[in-house]
Amino acid sequence: xxxxxxxxxxxxxxxxxxxxxxxxxxxxxxxxxxxxxxxxxxxxxxxxxxxxxxxxxxxxxxxxxxxxxxxxxxxxxxxxxxxxxxxxxxxxxxxxxxxxxxxxxxxxxxxxxxxxxxxxxxxxxxxxxxxxxxxxxxxxxxxxxxxxxxxxxxxxxxxxxxxxxxxxxxxxxxxxxxxxxxxxxxxxxxxxxxxxxxxxxxxxxxxxxxxxxxxxxxxxxxxxxxxxx
Amino acid sequence: xxxxxxxxxxxxxxxxxxxxxxxxxxxxxxxxxxxxxxxxxxxxxxxxxxxxxxxxxxxxxxxxxxxxxxxxxxxxxxxxxxxxxxxxxxxxxxxxxxxxxxxxxxxxxxxxxxxxxxxxxxxxxxxxxxxxxxxxxxxxxxxxxxxxxxxxxxxxxxxxxxxxxxxxxxxxxxxxxxxxxxxxxxxxxxxxxxxxxxxxxxxxxxxxxxxxxxxxxxxxxxxxxxxxxxxxxxxxxxxxxxxxxxxxxxxxxxxxxxxxxxxxxxxxxxxxxxxxxxxxxxxxxxxxxxxxxxxxxxxxxxx
Numbered sequence: 295x296x297x298x299x300x301x302x303x304x305x306x307x308x309x310x311x312x313x314x315x316x317x318x319x320x321x322x323x324x325x326x327x328x329x330x331x332x333x334x335x336x337x338x339x340x341x342x343x344x345x346x347x348x349x350x351x352x353x354x355x356x357x358x359x360x361x362x363x364x365x366x367x368x369x370x371x372x373x374x375x376x377x378x379x380x381x382x383x384x385x386x387x388x389x390x391x392x393x394x395x396x397x398x399x400x401x402x403x404x405x406x407x408x409x410x411x412x413x414x415x416x417x418x419x420x421x422x423x424x425x426x427x428x429x430x431x432x433x434x435x436x437x438x439x440x441x442x443x444x445x446x447x448x449x450x451x452x453x454x455x456x457x458x459x460x461x462x463x464x465x466x467x468x469x470x471x472x473x474x475x476x477x478x479x480x481x482x483x484x485x486x487x488x489x490x491x492x493x494x495x496x497x498x499x500x501x502x503x504x505x506x507x508x509x510x511x512x513x514x515x516x517x518x519x520x521x522x523x
Numbered sequence: 524x525x526x527x528x529x530x531x532x533x534x535x536x537x538x539x540x541x542x543x544x545x546x547x548x549x550x551x552x553x554x555x556x557x558x559x560x561x562x563x564x565x566x567x568x569x570x571x572x573x574x575x576x577x578x579x580x581x582x583x584x585x586x587x588x589x590x591x592x593x594x595x596x597x598x599x600x601x602x603x604x605x606x607x608x609x610x611x612x613x614x615x616x617x618x619x620x621x622x623x624x625x626x627x628x629x630x631x632x633x634x635x636x637x638x639x640x641x642x643x644x645x646x647x648x649x650x651x652x653x654x655x656x657x658x659x660x661x662x663x664x665x666x667x668x669x670x671x672x673x674x675x676x677x678x679x680x681x682x683x684x685x686x687x688x689x690x691x692x693x694x695x696x697x698x699x700x701x702x703x704x705x706x707x708x709x710x711x712x713x714x715x716x717x718x719x720x721x722x723x724x725x726x727x728x729x730x731x732x733x734x735x736x737x738x739x740x741x742x743x744x745x746x747x748x749x750x751x752x753x754x755x756x757x758x759x760x761x762x763x764x765x766x767x768x769x770x771x772x773x774x775x776x777x778x779x780x781x782x783x784x785x786x787x788x789x790x791x792x793x794x795x796x797x798x799x800x801x802x803x804x805x806x807x808x809x810x811x812x813x814x815x816x817x818x819x820x821x822x823x824x825x826x
Binding site for chain 1 (some may be wrong): 531535536538539619731732734735736737738739740741742745746808
C-alpha cells in the first residue's frame with residue numbers, strides 16, 4: 295500500500311535534511327506507528343505520502359503509484375483515498391459537526407442523499423451522533439478530534455494518516471481516540487500514526503517504525519517505543 | 524465513470540458551488556460587505572471623476588464647435604470673384620458649413636446688439652461693414668492654418684478667427700484632456716490595487732477552509748468556483764451601487780443647472796452618461812472581483 299525506497303527529502307532549498315535514505319513497506323490493512331522526537335521526520339514522511347511535498351530522491355509508491363510522478367490534477371483523487379487526522383484538528387469552527395463531516399463528502403461530489411445517510415452513520419461510529427448540530431467551538435478537544443476522525447473516514451478511504459492525533463489531548467481522551475483508530479483499522483482500513491506518545495505506542499503493541507534525525511533506525515512488529523529505541 | 528455518474532456529479536457540483544457561493548457570502552458577510560464597500564467607494568470616485576471629465580470634454584468640444592472663421596470679402600471684388608471665392612471655400616474639404624452674411628445683415632445685427640445706441644445714425648449712408656462668409660471647420664483646431672490659407676484667396680480682404688483667444692482655448696482644452704486622462708488612469712490603477720487587495724484579504728481569512736478542502740481531495744476548480752462567483756458578485760454589486768449614486772447626484776446637478784438657468788453649461792444627458800459609465804465600471808468591477816479572488820487563491824491551492 296505504501297512502498298518507500300531510499301527516500302530523501304530536504305527543506306530550505308536543500309539546506310536542511312528532513313529524511314535520509316528511508317525505506318519501508320506498509321501492507322494493506324496494517325496499523326503502524328511512526329515514532330521519534332520532534333524534527334525526526336515523521337511529519338515530513340506524512341507530507342510525502344499525501345504529496346504535500348516531493349522527495350528529493352528515492353521513490354514512494356502509494357496505492358501502487360509513484361506519487362512524485364503523479365500529475366497535479368490527479369492529486370485530489372489520491373487524497374480521496376487517504377483520510378487525514380491532524381494534531382490541531384483542522385476543523386471549520388464556525389460550522390456544525392454535521393457540516394464539517396458532510397463537507398468532506400460534498401467536495402468529492404457525493405449526492406445529498408448519500409451525505410444524509412452516511413454522516414449520521416460515521417458520527418455514530420465516533421460516538422457523536424447526538425452532537426451533530428453542535429458548533430465545533432462548543433466541543434471539547436477530544437470531541438473535536440472525533441469530528442476529525444469522522445471526517446477522515448466519511449469517504450471510506452483505504453488509508454488513514456494521523457499526524458500526532460493525540461498531541462493536544464489529555465491521556466484518557468488520547469486513549470479513546472486511539473481505540474477509535476484501532477476499530478477503524480479492524481474494519482480493514484490501513485492506519486498510519488505519527489506520534490511521540492510513548493504510553494500509547496507501548497499499550498497498542500503494533501508495528502513501530504522509529505525515526506531519528508531523518509533516518510529510519512528501527513522497524514519492529516508488535517514493538518514498543520523503548521524496545522525500538 | 525459512466526455518463527449518468529458524470530452528470531450526477533456535475534449537477535451535485537453545481538448545486539454545491541452555487542450553495543457555497545451564497546453560504547460563503549452570508550458566513551463572511553462583514554468581510555464581504557467591507558470588500559464590496561471598498562469596490563463601491565473606489566468605483567464611485569472613479570465614476571464621479573469620469574462624469575466630470577465627460578462633461579468638461581463635452582463643454583470644451585461645444586465651445587470649440589462654435590469657433591468659426593470669418594472671411595471678409597473685399598468691397599472691390601466683382602460678382603465673379605465673389606462667386607469663385609464662395610465656390611472655392613465651399614469645396615474645401617476642411618470646411619464644414621459656410622454662411623454668407625451681407626453688409627446689410629451685419630448692420631442689422633449691429634443694431635440689434637447695440638439696441639438704441641445707433642438711433643439717429645443714418646443707415647441710408649454708405650454701409651462701412653463688409654460682407655462676410657462665416658465658416659465652421661470639420662476640425663476646430665484647423666482654423667488657424669485655414670485662416671492663413673484663406674487670407675491669400677482672391678477677393679478676400681481679411682480673415683478673423685478670434686486670434687489669440689482660440690489658441691488659448693485649444694491649449695486649455697488639451698491640458699484639461701491630458702490631466703483628465705492621467706487622473707483617470709491613476710484612479711483606475713488605484714481601483715485595481717485597492718479592490719484586488721481587499722478581496723485578497725477576504726480569501727486569506729478563509730485560508731483554513733481552502734486548506735481543508737485540499738486535504739479532503741477537492742479539485743482546484745471545485746475550490747475556486749465559489750470564490751470566483753463571490754468575487755464576481757461583490758464586483759458587480761460594487762459597480763451597480765456607484766452607478767445608482769452617480770445617477771442620483773447627476774440628476775440633481777442637472778436640475779440645479781436648469782433651476783439656475785446656467786444654460787451655457789451644456790451638460791450631457793444623464794441616460795447617456797450612465798450608459799457610458801456602466802460600460803466602464805461594470806466590467807471593471809466584475810473583472811476585478813473575479814481576478815482578485817482567483818489570483819489571491821493561488822498560493823493556498825498549492826498545498
